[in-house]
Amino acid sequence: MPDTTRAPADREITFAQAIREALAEEMRRDSTVFILGEDVAEAGTPFKVLAGLLEEFGKERVLDTPISEAGFTGLAVGAAMTGMRPVVDIMFGDFVTLTMDQMVNQAAKVHYMSGGKWRVPMVMRTTMGATRRSAAQHSQSLHAWFCHVPGLKVVLPSTPYDAKGLLKAAIRDENPVVFFEDKMMYKLKGPVPAEDYTVPLGVADVKRVGEDITLIATSSMVQVALGAAALLEEIGISAEVVDPRTMWPLDEKTLIDSAKKTSRVIVLDEGYERYGVTAELASVVATGAFYDLDAPVKRMGAMHVPIPFSPPLEDATVPTEQTVFEAARTMCGK
Amino acid sequence: MPNKKTKSKTNSNGNRARNGASRSKTPLLAKDARKGAPTPVSGLRTYSIPDMRLEHPDLSVRQSIEKDKDGTEHVRYEVTGNLDAPVPPIRDSKYLDKKQCIEIYRYMLLNRKMEVALENLYKQGKVVGGVYFGLGQEACSCASAYALDKDDWFAPMIRNQGSLLVRGFRASDTMMQYMAKADSPTRGRDGTSHFGDIEKRNMVSPISMLGDLIPVLAGVALGARLQGRNVAVMTYIGDGGQSTGVTYEGINFAAVQNLGLVLFVESNLWAYSTPSEMQYRCKDLAERAIGYGIPGVIVDGTDACQVYDAARDAVERAHRGEGPTMIEAKMMRMKGHAIHDAAAYVPKPMFDFWKKRDPIARFENYLVKEKKWLTAKENAELISEVERMIEAEREIAVNSPMPTPESAEGGVFCEDGCHEIKPKYGMPKVTKRTGGYKETEAAVHLK
Ligand SMILES: Cc1ncc(C[n+]2csc(CCOP(=O)(O)OP(=O)(O)O)c2C)c(N)n1
Ligand SMILES: [Mg+2]
Numbered sequence: 001m002p003d004t005t006r007a008p009a010d011r012e013i014t015f016a017q018a019i020r021e022a023l024a025e026e027m028r029r030d031s032t033v034f035i036l037g038e039d040v041a042e043a044g045t046p047f048k049v050l051a052g053l054l055e056e057f058g059k060e061r062v063l064d065t066p067i068s069e070a071g072f073t074g075l076a077v078g079a080a081m082t083g084m085r086p087v088v089d090i091m092f093g094d095f096v097t098l099t100m101d102q103m104v105n106q107a108a109k110v111h112y113m114s115g116g117k118w119r120v121p122m123v124m125r126t127t128m129g130a131t132r133r134s135a136a137q138h139s140q141s142l143h144a145w146f147c148h149v150p151g152l153k154v155v156l157p158s159t160p161y162d163a164k165g166l167l168k169a170a171i172r173d174e175n176p177v178v179f180f181e182d183k184m185m186y187k188l189k190g191p192v193p194a195e196d197y198t199v200p201l202g203v204a205d206v207k208r209v210g211e212d213i214t215l216i217a218t219s220s221m222v223q224v225a226l227g228a229a230a231l232l233e234e235i236g237i238s239a240e241v242v243d244p245r246t247m248w249p250l251d252e253k254t255l256i257d258s259a260k261k262t263s264r265v266i267v268l269d270e271g272y273e274r275y276g277v278t279a280e281l282a283s284v285v286a287t288g289a290f291y292d293l294d295a296p297v298k299r300m301g302a303m304h305v306p307i308p309f310s311p312p313l314e315d316a317t318v319p320t321e322q323t324v325f326e327a328a329r330t331m332c333g334k
Numbered sequence: 335m336p337n338k339k340t341k342s343k344t345n346s347n348g349n350r351a352r353n354g355a356s357r358s359k360t361p362l363l364a365k366d367a368r369k370g371a372p373t374p375v376s377g378l379r380t381y382s383i384p385d386m387r388l389e390h391p392d393l394s395v396r397q398s399i400e401k402d403k404d405g406t407e408h409v410r411y412e413v414t415g416n417l418d419a420p421v422p423p424i425r426d427s428k429y430l431d432k433k434q435c436i437e438i439y440r441y442m443l444l445n446r447k448m449e450v451a452l453e454n455l456y457k458q459g460k461v462v463g464g465v466y467f468g469l470g471q472e473a474c475s476c477a478s479a480y481a482l483d484k485d486d487w488f489a490p491m492i493r494n495q496g497s498l499l500v501r502g503f504r505a506s507d508t509m510m511q512y513m514a515k516a517d518s519p520t521r522g523r524d525g526t527s528h529f530g531d532i533e534k535r536n537m538v539s540p541i542s543m544l545g546d547l548i549p550v551l552a553g554v555a556l557g558a559r560l561q562g563r564n565v566a567v568m569t570y571i572g573d574g575g576q577s578t579g580v581t582y583e584g585i586n587f588a589a590v591q592n593l594g595l596v597l598f599v600e601s602n603l604w605a606y607s608t609p610s611e612m613q614y615r616c617k618d619l620a621e622r623a624i625g626y627g628i629p630g631v632i633v634d635g636t637d638a639c640q641v642y643d644a645a646r647d648a649v650e651r652a653h654r655g656e657g658p659t660m661i662e663a664k665m666m667r668m669k670g671h672a673i674h675d676a677a678a679y680v681p682k683p684m685f686d687f688w689k690k691r692d693p694i695a696r697f698e699n700y701l702v703k704e705k706k707w708l709t710a711k712e713n714a715e716l717i718s719e720v721e722r723m724i725e726a727e728r729e730i731a732v733n734s735p736m737p738t739p740e741s742a743e744g745g746v747f748c749e750d751g752c753h754e755i756k757p758k759y760g761m762p763k764v765t766k767r768t769g770g771y772k773e774t775e776a777a778v779h780l781k
Contacts, residue, residue: 042608
């Protein structure tokens with residue numbers, strides 16, 4: 001299916017609506033798709049992302065679970081192995097820790113260990129992102145954990161358009177996919193066509209074309225990078241913003257091509273900078289564009305602390321338009 | 335004395351013989367909790383769960399489909415049962431005297447008024463994030479914590495802001511947490527009632543991940559026993575949160591090791607938008623105690639005297655080194671999950687039913703009208719004293735500054751000289767081995 005990112009859409013919807021539409025359309029298209037998680041039915045999740053799905057699809061396909069993340073993730077694995085396409089909802093990304101055994105030791109490995117006989121076509125949707133004043137146990141961005149495990153695909157949409165297309169592709173994928181939604185983006189609006197489309201996993205997207213520096217950014221950091229790019233433009237620096245969209249599969253070529261073109265790269269991600277996905281992305285670029293780079297690749301991620309609760313503290317822990325602007329300006333020698 | 339196996343004659347399920355059933359010479363008569371009628375059984379194991387309540391509400395909630403004018407289906411929850419049942423009296427406590435009852439009542443008032451103050455602070459835009467309430471659950475929080483001795487430990491969950499007041503924390507501590515202030519116990523790093531105190535009040539800070547506190551508290555008891563003391567460790571879990579696997583693991587370990595866990599299961603009928611009917615299948619969560627091999631008891635969570643008595647029995651059992659107790663407190667979450675949640679999914683008659691069982695109003699009636707332990711005037715004075723106190727605490731909290739961004743970094747690790755935590759009850763004993771170690775071989779397949 002063609003990626004119509006640049007195709008004009010005659011309507012704008014929010015990120016949350018895009019997720020809901022993707023789920024509803026896939027559930028209409030394929031009766032094996034169903035949702036399970038805590039407070040997904042009547043409440044439609046605390047973020048109201050799933051509001052209305054219970055009404056349309058009934059309580060059998062929008063299933064409220066007991067508070068048992070490890071258990072219902074295992075349930076999804078079993079259902080997926082035997083012909084269903086469950087979409088698991090993990091209310092806060094911080095609770096993925098409870099699902100790790102099922103995801104890492106079972107879902108990720110079944111296809112390989114069975115000699116290709118079994119598969120696990122499930123999607124786990126969860127949240128990430130700080131600055132919602134929710135403290136350290138409700139604010140983490142733990143996507144890097146899954147990226148480390150062969151057998152899991154990891155998706156980080158940054159716009160309503162991408163969210164819808166990527167989620168549909170994830171549901172149709174034959175493998176376990178972990179889908180991270182930044183909870184601060186649910187209200188973000190953007191153009192989304194009404195027609196059916198998917199965004200293939202493993203294709204990066206250039207969100208802004210530029211000449212002097214490349215900002216590789218994921219999820220909510222794409223908006224930060226675009227904001228920084230606008231500030232940079234005012235001082236005569238043309239920044240390109242590239243969104244890998246999926247951490248695995250990873251579109252290395254688009255990242256490297258952009259790096260070769262601009263010769264300077266900053267990688268941004270809301271997860272921890274230390275041992276985070278920025279390390280992998282920077283390494284891909286540093287290796288692939290080695291002879292074209294004018295400066296070492298710079299990485300920016302969350303400060304190496306549990307995310308604090310108080311606003312002045314929390315705001316100091318994540319990259320902002322201003323800090324990215326400063327870093328880019330320094331790198332460009334202006 | 336640590337590690338001493340005691341044989342106790344508990345009439346519930348504690349320390350039962352390994353083969354299970356309570357045996358008696360006379361033909362076994364089991365009181366089936368569900369039907370209330372004695373059923374003769376032969377060869378069947380029977381267990382019973384003491385129930386201290388003076389009423390047994392028979393309400394149940396189920397999902398139903400409602401069609402609106404244009405035929406669109408809406409899913410609703412419906413409540414059935416006797417919604418007009420009369421309000422039961424407060425059960426006289428086996429242990430509490432007049433002074434103690436009044437003290438608990440005062441803590442319950444403080445608990446409620448503090449939460450009203452928090453709600454107002456929220457409306458004034460002074461709170462960071464949301465506010466959580468224990469409305470309707472004040473008896474459970476306050477009377478349970480009141481049953482602890484000074485050296486015992488506890489860890490509240492989000493509805494137990496009252497427990498903190500009982501243990502001597504100030505209302506301003508919690509208020510400053512909610513406002514993310516620099517002087518809050520966590521210096522702005524965590525919010526709500528998520529803080530602890532290892533020095534004076536023996537409080538382990540709450541963990542967001544439901545159930546995680548249970549093994550952690552059991553671990554506190556294990557550590558204390560290695561230091562030579564049997565302490566009671568009290569914590570709480572919701573009727574939703576108890577569905578987590580870690581709940582099982584924590585209780586089971588405490589049971590196996592006879593650790594002094596006092597676990598309050600707060601059956602408040604909802605877990606966010608999910609009714610307890612979709613959380614578990616047994617009739618009463620206290621029944622789970624049977625499977626763990628520990629005593630389980632049911633109390634009316636809106637009756638401070640029942641809560642206290644059950645908690646005190648459990649605390650004393652813990653002090654004797656006899657192991658954990660599970661106390662199910664039946665009540666109702668009288669607000670939404672947090673301030674943002676209007677709880678539109680809760681059938682209104684359920685709120686009406688439980689409103690009549692308001693723990694403070696009933697306790698007030700008990701103290702003023704029934705026992706005549708408080709005159710109307712004394713009661714009014716007590717209430718205004720509590721209000722003045724909350725107002726003063728609010729002032730302190732509001733006037734605390736916000737932390738500075740520079741303080742975000744650092745403090746992740748306990749560095750040299752940061753602070754010292756010593757075993758509180760003495761150093762664990764070291765037994766000296768005389769002989770050498772016996773050489774053993776690994777199993778063949780592990781070589
Ligand atoms: C492991 C885990 N899963 C999900 C949550 C999100 N969550 C917080 S409170 C709550 C509902 C808790 O209900 P219950 O345990 O009955 O306590 P109540 O709020 O009724 O006091 C949920 C789902 C969590 N904190 N931890
Ligand atoms: Mg509950």
